[in-house]
Each structure stands twice: as structure tokens, then as C-alpha cells.
Amino acid sequence: MRLSKDNINQRVRRAEYAVRGELAVKSEEFRARLARGHGSGLPFKHVISANIGNPQQLDQKPLTFFRQVASLLENPDLLQHPHVLVNSLGYPPDVLERAKWLLSKVGSVGAYSASSGVPAIKESIAKFLERRDGFPADASHIYLSAGASSGVNTLLNVICADKKSGIMIPIPQYPLYSASLALLDATPVPYNLDESKAWGTDLDTICHAYQKAKADGVDVRCIVIINPGNPTGASLSEADIRAVIDFASRENLVVMADEVYQTNVFVGKFHSFKSVLRTMQKETGGKYDALELASLHSISKGMVGECGHRGGYFELVGFDPQVEANIYKFVSIMLCAPVIGQCLVQVMVNPPEPGDPSYELYNREYTAVYEGLRERATAIHDAFSHMEGVECNQPQGSMYLFPTIRLPQRAIDAAAAEGRSPDEFYCMRLLEQTGVCVVPGSGFGQAQGTLHFRTTFLAPGTEWVGSIVKFHKEFMDKYR
Amino acid sequence: MRLSKDNINQRVRRAEYAVRGELAVKSEEFRARLARGHGSGLPFKHVISANIGNPQQLDQKPLTFFRQVASLLENPDLLQHPHVLVNSLGYPPDVLERAKWLLSKVGSVGAYSASSGVPAIKESIAKFLERRDGFPADASHIYLSAGASSGVNTLLNVICADKKSGIMIPIPQYPLYSASLALLDATPVPYNLDESKAWGTDLDTICHAYQKAKADGVDVRCIVIINPGNPTGASLSEADIRAVIDFASRENLVVMADEVYQTNVFVGKFHSFKSVLRTMQKETGGKYDALELASLHSISKGMVGECGHRGGYFELVGFDPQVEANIYKFVSIMLCAPVIGQCLVQVMVNPPEPGDPSYELYNREYTAVYEGLRERATAIHDAFSHMEGVECNQPQGSMYLFPTIRLPQRAIDAAAAEGRSPDEFYCMRLLEQTGVCVVPGSGFGQAQGTLHFRTTFLAPGTEWVGSIVKFHKEFMDKYR
Numbered sequence: 001m002r003l004s005k006d007n008i009n010q011r012v013r014r015a016e017y018a019v020r021g022e023l024a025v026k027s028e029e030f031r032a033r034l035a036r037g038h039g040s041g042l043p044f045k046h047v048i049s050a051n052i053g054n055p056q057q058l059d060q061k062p063l064t065f066f067r068q069v070a071s072l073l074e075n076p077d078l079l080q081h082p083h084v085l086v087n088s089l090g091y092p093p094d095v096l097e098r099a100k101w102l103l104s105k106v107g108s109v110g111a112y113s114a115s116s117g118v119p120a121i122k123e124s125i126a127k128f129l130e131r132r133d134g135f136p137a138d139a140s141h142i143y144l145s146a147g148a149s150s151g152v153n154t155l156l157n158v159i160c161a162d163k164k165s166g167i168m169i170p171i172p173q174y175p176l177y178s179a180s181l182a183l184l185d186a187t188p189v190p191y192n193l194d195e196s197k198a199w200g201t202d203l204d205t206i207c208h209a210y211q212k213a214k215a216d217g218v219d220v221r222c223i224v225i226i227n228p229g230n231p232t233g234a235s236l237s238e239a240d241i242r243a244v245i246d247f248a249s250r251e252n253l254v255v256m257a258d259e260v261y262q263t264n265v266f267v268g269k270f271h272s273f274k275s276v277l278r279t280m281q282k283e284t285g286g287k288y289d290a291l292e293l294a295s296l297h298s299i300s301k302g303m304v305g306e307c308g309h310r311g312g313y314f315e316l317v318g319f320d321p322q323v324e325a326n327i328y329k330f331v332s333i334m335l336c337a338p339v340i341g342q343c344l345v346q347v348m349v350n351p352p353e354p355g356d357p358s359y360e361l362y363n364r365e366y367t368a369v370y371e372g373l374r375e376r377a378t379a380i381h382d383a384f385s386h387m388e389g390v391e392c393n394q395p396q397g398s399m400y401l402f403p404t405i406r407l408p409q410r411a412i413d414a415a416a417a418e419g420r421s422p423d424e425f426y427c428m429r430l431l432e433q434t435g436v437c438v439v440p441g442s443g444f445g446q447a448q449g450t451l452h453f454r455t456t457f458l459a460p461g462t463e464w465v466g467s468i469v470k471f472h473k474e475f476m477d478k479y480r
Numbered sequence: 481m482r483l484s485k486d487n488i489n490q491r492v493r494r495a496e497y498a499v500r501g502e503l504a505v506k507s508e509e510f511r512a513r514l515a516r517g518h519g520s521g522l523p524f525k526h527v528i529s530a531n532i533g534n535p536q537q538l539d540q541k542p543l544t545f546f547r548q549v550a551s552l553l554e555n556p557d558l559l560q561h562p563h564v565l566v567n568s569l570g571y572p573p574d575v576l577e578r579a580k581w582l583l584s585k586v587g588s589v590g591a592y593s594a595s596s597g598v599p600a601i602k603e604s605i606a607k608f609l610e611r612r613d614g615f616p617a618d619a620s621h622i623y624l625s626a627g628a629s630s631g632v633n634t635l636l637n638v639i640c641a642d643k644k645s646g647i648m649i650p651i652p653q654y655p656l657y658s659a660s661l662a663l664l665d666a667t668p669v670p671y672n673l674d675e676s677k678a679w680g681t682d683l684d685t686i687c688h689a690y691q692k693a694k695a696d697g698v699d700v701r702c703i704v705i706i707n708p709g710n711p712t713g714a715s716l717s718e719a720d721i722r723a724v725i726d727f728a729s730r731e732n733l734v735v736m737a738d739e740v741y742q743t744n745v746f747v748g749k750f751h752s753f754k755s756v757l758r759t760m761q762k763e764t765g766g767k768y769d770a771l772e773l774a775s776l777h778s779i780s781k782g783m784v785g786e787c788g789h790r791g792g793y794f795e796l797v798g799f800d801p802q803v804e805a806n807i808y809k810f811v812s813i814m815l816c817a818p819v820i821g822q823c824l825v826q827v828m829v830n831p832p833e834p835g836d837p838s839y840e841l842y843n844r845e846y847t848a849v850y851e852g853l854r855e856r857a858t859a860i861h862d863a864f865s866h867m868e869g870v871e872c873n874q875p876q877g878s879m880y881l882f883p884t885i886r887l888p889q890r891a892i893d894a895a896a897a898e899g900r901s902p903d904e905f906y907c908m909r910l911l912e913q914t915g916v917c918v919v920p921g922s923g924f925g926q927a928q929g930t931l932h933f934r935t936t937f938l939a940p941g942t943e944w945v946g947s948i949v950k951f952h953k954e955f956m957d958k959y960r
Contacts, residue, residue, distance in 0.1 A: 001732055003701070003772060005802035009641050012806045017813050028594060056588035064557070067590075071555035074820075075547040084568045089561055108536035110547075110786040114508060146626060146790070149814050157663070161489050179813045183637070221483070252481055292483060306590040308819035310626070310790075322485035326492045333497050333659045334629050338818040339788035340554075 015182035017175050018443025023427055024051050027437035044435030048464040050455040051437040053230075053399045055305030055369075059460035063304060063365050065095060065358045066347050072099035073109045073343055092357035102343050109339045115332035117144025117313065118339070121346045125313055128349035133275035137315065143327065144337040144345065146310040148260045148298040149176055155294050155314065158327050159222050159254060160186035166218035168209065168253070170201070172402065172444035172452070174230045189213040189220055192447050195404065198393050199234035201225070203243045210251060222254040223247075225273070228261040228397030231444045231454035233377075235265050235397035241276045249291045257295040260312070261398040263302035266374050268396070274317060293317040299344045301399065303369040311341025311348075376457040377401065383465045387472050399458060402441070405451050411479035423451040429475060434467040495662035497655050498923025503907055504531050507917035524915030528944040530935040531917040533710075533879045535785030535849075539940035543784060543845050545575060545838045546827050552579035553589045553823055572837035582823050589819045595812035597624025597793065598819070601826045605793055608829035613755035617795065623807065624817040624825065626790040628740045628778040629656055635774050635794065638807050639702050639734060640666035646698035648689065648733070650681070652882065652924035652932070654710040669693040669700055672927050675884065678873050679712035681705070683723045690731060702734040703727075705753070708741040708877030711924050711934035713857075715745050715877035721756045729771045737775040740792070741878040743782035746854050748876070754797060773797040779824045781879065783849040791821025791828075856937040857881065863945045867952050879938060882921070885931050891959035903931040909955060914947040 005013060031047040033039045049057060056062060068091050072078050078085060079100065085091035105120035106113065116122070122139035129137035145151035156167065160181070166189040169177045173190075181188045191209040194202040206223070213220050225244060227236045248255045257273035273295050281288045296314045300307030316324060336342075351366075352358040377395035384392040384403045392403035407422050415425030423440035431437050441452030455468075485493060511527040513519050529537060536542060548571050552558050558565060559580065565571040585600035586593065596602070602619035609617035625631035636647065640661070646669040649657045653670075661668045671689040674682040686703070693700050705724055707716045728735045737753035753775050761768045776794045780787030796804060831846075832838040857875035864872040864883050872883035887902050895905030903920035911917050921932030935948075 002770060002800065003639065003734065003803045004800050005806065007641060008638050008803055008806060012638050012810050015809065015813065017809060032599075052592065054592045056591035062588060062590050067555040067557075071551040071558065074554055075551035077544070077547075078551065078569065081569055084564060088564045088568060089558065108542060108788065110542045110788045111536035112532065112534045112787050119512075146818070147815065153814070158488050158492050159483065161487060176813060183810075183813075254483065290482060307592050307815070308588065308590045310815075310818045320482065320484050323483045323488055326485065326488060329495065329497060330492050330663075333495065333656060333663075334633070335627065335787070335790075338626070338790045338821065340820060341818065 011183050011185050015179040017179045048436045048459045051439045058458045060305050065362045068095040069098050094356045094358050113336045115336050121342050124346045135278040141316045144342045145312045146337045148296040148312040151296045151314040156180045160184045164219045166213050166220040168223040172231050187218050199232035201240045224256045226258040231400045231402045233395050233398045233400050238271045249288050254292040260298040260301045265397040299348050303366045304348050309341040310338050311345045380457050399456050400454050402452050402454050408479040434471050491663050491665050495659040497659045528916045528939045531919045538938045540785050545842045548575040549578050574836045574838050593816045595816050601822050604826045615758040621796045624822045625792045626817045628776040628792040631776045631794040636660045640664045644699045646693050646700040648703040667698050679714035681720045704736045706738040711880045711882045713875050713878050713880050718751045729768050734772040740778040740781045745877040779828050783846045784828050789821040790818050791825045860937050879936050880934050882932050882934050888959040914951050
């Protein structure tokens with residue numbers, strides 16, 4: 001029997017990943033048409049990929065220090081020419097030193113590393129975590145991964161034993177979680193974030209979702225928190241984090257803290273789950289010592305934006321050593337994370353310091369990216385606040401806005417006639433008429449009866465935002 | 481309930497991956513002790529990692545052209561200084577051209593690419609396949625992957641629907657296959673390779689294994705062939721490949737051709753499954769048109785040896801478009817393969833040509849690696865042929881030798897007393913006494929009643945081979 005959609009793994013068939021779904025595929029077709037000069041029939045000149053947090057596809061330039069180091073790691077022969085590098089090519093001495101240090105630890109970036117990552121890079125991450133959190137970190141519990149996605153995949157594969165295994169995921173969520181759970185045939189236990197409270201966590205809602213799942217016979221094992229939020233852009237308060245930790249501790253749940261946007265914070269301050277947990281442990285003299293925490297980070301986001309390099313790591317706290325042995329075994333089957341990505345993780349957690357030759361340029365580039373993101377977030381938020389039927393929380397963090405849209409009944413009927421959800425219908429028309437690709441809220445999950453879309457605020461300029469505003473007005477007029 | 485080895489995913493617990501298992505972990509501990517200067521109690525000065533095909537961890541130097549291009553991809557600012565690159569740093573003009581071309585297609589290597597890979601790189605691979613095979617190749621059926629391992633993982637995830645789904649795997653096999661099937665809870669259908677015929681495939685054995693599995697109610701879906709062989713080092717004849725294709729066509733099995741060692745061939749010629757299939761289709765006027773073939777390749781092996789970069793691809797032939805849509809969806813959940821690895825795939829399939837400025841150096845380096853591998857393979861084979869109770873087929877391809885060892889009954893008893901298989905016991909003693917890490921045959925599977933180990937022939941020098949010979953004699957004497 002030949003393979004068909006009906007006899008292959010139906011878990012793959014059921015998995016949904018809207019960020020790279022039909023809209024994204026269509027936007028790539030438009031882009032290819034325009035590139036071939038066959039876009040004369042299209043009402044736009046450019047495709048704006050606001051569907052995915054892909055900074056360097058848009059106007060974000062890589063940080064010079066990172067790439068200078070990477071170029072030397074790729075071709076260590078260049079280090080034979082320090083004079084040329086420094087004087088003719090403008091490579092500062094700290095770039096050379098960092099590359100030499102990494103090469104001394106890695107050997108060749110073309111060689112497999114240890115499966116959990118290059119030991120010295122793990123040590124370097126542990127030191128960063130100590131500086132960030134003010135608490136000790138142990139390199140032996142750090143695992144390098146091919147981006148945070150691969151880390152999430154590893155953790156879910158180990159935690160989920162069978163169909164009954166439940167993982168609490170926020171709604172809206174980044175669809176990596178629901179897709180991975182579909183592939184594993186485990187049970188997502190959704191809990192709604194509170195849009196009226198800037199998309200924060202609400203403990204009553206979480207408890208209620210947990211109790212309901214338990215009553216349904218689900219073996220709830222873990223709660224996922226994405227902070228800062230994707231797609232919501234929320235940045236959690238310390239009080240919210242404490243409440244989640246207390247709840248997870250009471251119910252013996254693993255906490256999976258997806259903290260890949262930890263430097264993308266515009267309002268308040270990022271609180272890591274690790275630092276809050278350690279603080280609570282200290283305050284209570286051991287009450288929370290049994291809690292299992294996995295926290296993830298990545299080079300893909302922040303001001304680094306090196307997602308094409310697929311680098312990241314996760315740190316485990318409080319896990320049973322025999323469980324960790326199985327995590328190690330799982331990652332070893334895919335051998336190791338890309339080594340150049342591992343090196344960029346080391347650079348991310350140890351960037352140039354004040355006084356270093358590369359510091360000034362690094363700081364200037366970093367700040368420019370940060371300020372650019374904040375300015376665009378604010379500008380788009382302003383534009384949304386003037387659109388009929390659109391409401392959007394103030395941007396607090398990450399790279400996304402997730403406005404609510406209220407559509408006329410006639411638009412909802414037209415969507416149904418096309419076999420689409422109303423938000424998907426809206427986003428499809430937006431793409432076809434403006435070239436702007438955003439993701440419908442249904443791709444992330446949303447409270448029943450609400451509609452949203454997610455847009456990144458990475459794309460340069462404001463013209464595309466203007467075209468959203470114009471499209472929206474016409475759409476509302478058409479279906480009024 | 482906290483996570484424990486007993487309540488986590490038991491499929492992970494059951495999976496075995498000996499190449500990075502206990503012996504490998506112990507060898508890394510020895511290496512770390514020696515590096516810290518705490519090796520005084522050890523009877524050796526160096527650890528030789530002959531357990532894994534990791535060329536650049538040993539003496540294999542990266543190919544200069546590849547790394548010069550990669551350094552420019554990482555830091556395109558260097559391209560602003562063509563004079564310095566060419567005159568001071570010795571970058572030939574074709575390196576600059578290649579980097580510019582790749583950057584024009586990729587944008588930034590720090591950006592996510594399309595999930596199935598950069599379109600222009602897929603086109604480039606298709607053209608390579610056309611040159612290699614003499615038959616058309618279609619870029620839209622090519623998928624870039626993070627090494628071949630990730631490609632195998634994708635394909636098995638889609639092909640295996642449930643417990644009953646059976647995948648025929650060679651014995652001995654590369655344990656990625658058995659481990660992935662354990663994770664998927666699908667059924668491995670082992671078929672023995674014929675050690676007496678240089679580890680070739682034997683059609684009667686394959687048919688017999690297939691019929692037995694069918695009789696047991698297994699829904700056999702696919703046959704995996706590793707050619708050249710891992711761990712066997714065999715290189716299949718065209719007749720063997722034809723027989724497998726004919727069998728798979730008759731039984732409607734997907735053929736998964738793991739061809740990552742396609743350039744590591746010392747005896748005869750590499751025949752790709754694609755070229756043999758197309759030839760058979762042509763000869764028979766369509767008899768084999770329905771066959772589904774997935775063939776995999778990688779930058780990790782061959783003379784390239786860039787495994788740390790995690791680059792590879794697979795090509796699909798004859799797959800249903802809706803099945804391919806699900807393969808696309810599966811790969812999209814992990815976003816994309818590392819982009820710098822994708823670029824190195826492009827370089828691998830389009831190396832410098834005669835007349836290009838980089839050709840002479842490339843050719844010299846490539847040939848030196850090839851000849852070095854062949855010489856070491858031959859030297860180790862010679863050494864093995866003088867060891868009591870050891871028999872080893874002539875090295876034909878890949879990077880491995882897989883000798884049979886016959887151990888005295890007292891050694892077998894001593895192993896049992898330690899709770900180990902005899903070959904594992906042997907390999908553990910070898911590591912402890914010589915620092916040479918090889919993998920016991922039981923990690924790959926072996927015909928009942930036989931014992932083997934796998935060694936790479938990547939490590940430089942012959943001293944370590946001498947220490948295996950010496951160890952073996954002492955071991956045999958001790959347990960005689």
C-alpha cells in the first residue's frame with residue numbers, strides 16, 4: 001500500500017503550525033512572483049513577512065561582534081594574520097581573543113560536540129545565569145539545543161508518557177507547543193491568559209483548568225509559561241510568577257519557562273523563573289525545593305536575532321538524575337546542536353563589556369535594535385488604537401502585538417462560506433490586498449468568541465502599517 | 481508526582497544509542513581527567529574516540545574552500561575588502577563569488593529560511609543529482625535537514641502510523657534507526673546482512689524477514705538500506721540494489737536509502753538508488769513508477785566531514801503530494817535546518833571545478849583525506865587479520881570496520897558476571913586499558929551467537945592500532 005494522507009502518522013496530520021501554514025506559503029508564492037517580475041497583477045510591490053519573528057529577514061542587521069567571531073571560527077586560518085585583521089579589516093583584539101578561546105574549547109566547529117553541548121560553553125552559560133539571577137547555576141544541568149524549539153521538543157518527548165499526560169499551555173500560545181503535543185499524542189490542557197489584564201496569568205483560571213483536566217482523568221504533568229509572551233507581548237510581574245510557582249509546587253507540576261524573549265522587555269523588568277524560584281526557596285527554607293523547573297533561552301530573538309543559526313539552551317533545576325539521563329540520551333540520538341550556534345550562545349551570554357575594544361560598537365548596535373523595536377511597537381500600537389473594532393494592549397515585550405478584532409456579521413458569514421474562520425478570512429484578504437502576512441489568532445488559540453491576529457513589529461518603515469489601516473477600513477466598509 | 485525514570489516516556493527509556501552510550505561517556509570522563517592533569521592513574525596518555533564518525537575531532541582538516549566561503553557568509557562586511565581578501569589573506573576570487581551568490585540567495589545566514597530549505601540551494605542540489613545520476617531531479621522534492629539524522633527522524637515520524645507499522649532495518653544497523661523506532665513505538669523488522677558476502681544484502685534473507693513480520697501482523701511499510709554501510713563498511717553492487725528495488729516495488733515498500741557515505745568508496749563504484757531506480761523504470765517502461773524512494777545525504781561524512789554544522793538533505797521520488805505536504809508541515813514545526821549548514825551543502829554538491837582558482841588546493845586536500853582514509857583502513861584491516869579469533873572483511877567504503885571477534889568462554893562468563901554482553905565487556909576493558917573507544921557490535925545488532933565491534937579509521941597514526949593488538953593478545957591470554 002502506497003503512503004497516503006490517510007495511512008501515514010495521523011498525529012502529523014492533526015498537528016497544526018499556523019506560523020508557517022497556508023498564509024505563509026501563499027506569501028512566499030507572492031514573493032517569488034514579484035522576484036520573477038510576474039507581480040503585475042498584484043496590488044502591492046513587496047511582501048511583508050510579519051508572520052514570523054525572523055529579524056534578519058527584515059531590516060535587523062547582525063551584531064558585528066558576533067559575526068566577526070563567527071567568521072574566525074569558520075576560518076581559523078585568518079587568525080594567522082592578526083595584523084591584517086586588526087589594521088585592514090578592523091577586527092578588534094577582543095574578537096580575536098574570543099575566537100581563539102572558543103576554538104581552544106571547541107576544536108573545530110565542524111566536529112560534533114558532546115551531545116549536551118561543549119563543556120566550556122555550558123560553564124559560560126552557568127556563569128551568566130549566576131550573574132543574571134544572583135544564585136548558583138550548575139553547568140551539568142545545562143543542555144545546548146538547536147534553538148529553543150528543539151529544547152521544547154526534547155522536554156515534551158521525555159515528560160509525556162502517553163495520551164493521558166497533560167501539559168498546561170497558555171491560550172493564546174506559540175503553536176510549537178500544541179503541534180508538539182499533537183505529534184506526541186499527549187493532552188494539551190489550555191488555560192486562558194487574561195486579555196483585560198495585559199495578557200497576564202490568572203491563577204483562578206489556571207486552577208480551574210487544572211481541576212477540570214484532573215476530573216477528566218488527565219495526568220497533568222507540566223505547566224508552560226511563555227514570558228515575555230508569544231503571541232501576546234506580555235511581560236509577567238514577579239507576583240504572577242510567584243503565584244505560578246506556588247501552584248506548580250502544590251500540584252507537583254514541572255514548570256517549563258520559555259524565556260526566549262527575556263531581553264525584549266519594554267515595560268518593567270524581566271524576572272526569570274529561576275531567580276524567583278530560588279528567592280522563594282530561600283524565603284521559605286526549603287518549601288519549594290522539590291520543584292522541577294526547565295527554562296529555555298535562544299539566540300534567535302532579543303537583539304541578537306540569529307535564528308538561522310539554530311542556537312539555544314535549557315537549564316534544568318530539581319530534576320531526578322535518572323530523568324536527566326534520559327534527556328541526555330534523547331538529545332544524543334540527534335548527536336549535538338549546531339556547534340557554531342553553540343558558540344553564538346556563548347557570545348550572547350558574554351557580550352563585550354564596557355572597556356573592551358568592541359564594546360562601543362556592540363552597545364550602539366544593540367541599543368539601536370532595541371530602540372527601533374520599541375519605536376515600531378509603539379507606532380503600530382498607535383495605528384491599531386485608531387482602527388474601528390480593534391483593541392490592543394500596550395506593547396510590553398517580545399516581538400509581537402496581538403490585537404482583538406471585532407468583525408461585522410457579514411464578514412463572519414463570508415468567511416464561513418469560504419470554509420474559513422473569520423480571523424483567517426481577514427488575514428487572507430489582508431495578504432492578498434496588501435502583501436502583509438500576519439497570523440490569525442486561531443493559529444495560537446483564543447478565548448471563545450474572540451478574534452485576533454498576531455503581527456511582529458520587526459518590519460522596517462511605517463508604510464506597511466498604513467496599508468493595514470487602509471485595508472481594515474475598506475474591509476469594515478465592505479462587510480458592514 | 482515528580483518525574484522519575486518509571487513515569488516518564490518509557491519509549492525514551494527503551495531507546496538505545498550505543499554510539500554515544502556508556503562507553504562514550506566514560507571515554508569523555510577519561511579525556512577530562514587527562515586534560516586536568518589527573519590522568520596519572522591511567523595506563524594511557526590519550527583517549528582515541530574511534531566510536532564515532534567525527535572526522536574533525538581527529539586529524540581531518542576542514543576543506544579550505546568551504547571554510548573561506550563560510551567565513552564570508554558569517555561576516556559579509558569582509559566582502560567590502562576584496563583587495564585584502566585576495567592579496568593579504570589569499571582568498572581566491574571564486575570564494576568571493578560563491579559567497580556573494582549564496583548571500584544573494586540566502587539574505588542573512590542568521591535568518592530562518594523556508595522550512596524545506598533555501599530555494600536556490602534546493603535547485604543547486606537538483607542539478608548535482610542530475611549530473612550524478614544522469615536523470616532529472618526536481619528541487620521541489622528536496623528537503624534540507626540538520627544532518628541526515630534529522631531527515632531520517634522526519635521520514636520515520638511521517639511513515640510510522642502506529643505500533644504495527646514496520647520498518648525493515650539491516651542488522652547490523654546504525655542505531656539512529658532502532659532508537660527512532662523505539663521513540664515512535666513502531667516495529668523494527670530486522671534483516672541480517674551477509675557477513676560471508678562482504679556484508680552485502682541477501683534477498684532471500686530480506687524476503688524471509690518480511691514474510692515473518694507479515695505473518696506476525698506487522699504492517700511493513702519501508703525498507704532502510706545504508707549504502708555504503710554503517711557499521712559494516714560494505715559498498716553494494718548494482719545487482720544488490722536492483723534486487724532490493726524489485727522486492728520493495730513488489731511489496732509496495734518505501735525505500736529509504738541512507739547514502740551519506742556515497743563518496744567514501746574504496747572498492748568499485750557508488751550506485752545511487754535513484755539512478756538504479758530510474759534506469760529500471762526506463763528499461764521496463766513504467767514497471768517501477770509507483771516506487772517511493774527517499775534518499776539522504778549529508779555534509780557530515782565523505783571528505784567534507786562538517787558534522788558539527790548539521791547539514792544534509794533528502795530527496796523524495798514517487799511520494800503522494802499530500803504525504804509530502806505532511807512532511808513539509810513536520811519540518812516546519814522545527815522552522816528550518818541551520819542556514820550555514822545549508823550553504824555548506826550547496827558547496828559540497830558544487831565544489832570548485834578544474835580551472836577554478838580554488839580547484840588545485842581543493843583537489844589536493846580532498847585527495848589527501850581520501851587517501852589517508854584508505855591507507856588507515858588498510859593498515860587497521862591488516863592489523864586485525866593478525867589477531868587471534870578476529871576476522872574482518874576488506875574495507876570497501878564508509879568510515880568503519882566491523883570485525884568479528886571470537887572470545888574464550890571464560891571471557892564470556894566474566895562478562896555475564898558483570899552483567900554485560902561479551903562484546904561490551906571486551907570494549908570496556910579495551911577502553912580502560914588503552915584509551916581506545918570503540919562500540920560493541922551489540923549496539924548495532926548482530927547475528928545471534930556472533931560478536932563484533934565497530935571502529936572508525938579516522939584517528940591518525942598507528943600507535944592506537946598497536947595498542948588494540950597488544951590489548952587483544954593480553955585479553956585472550958588472560959581468559960584462555
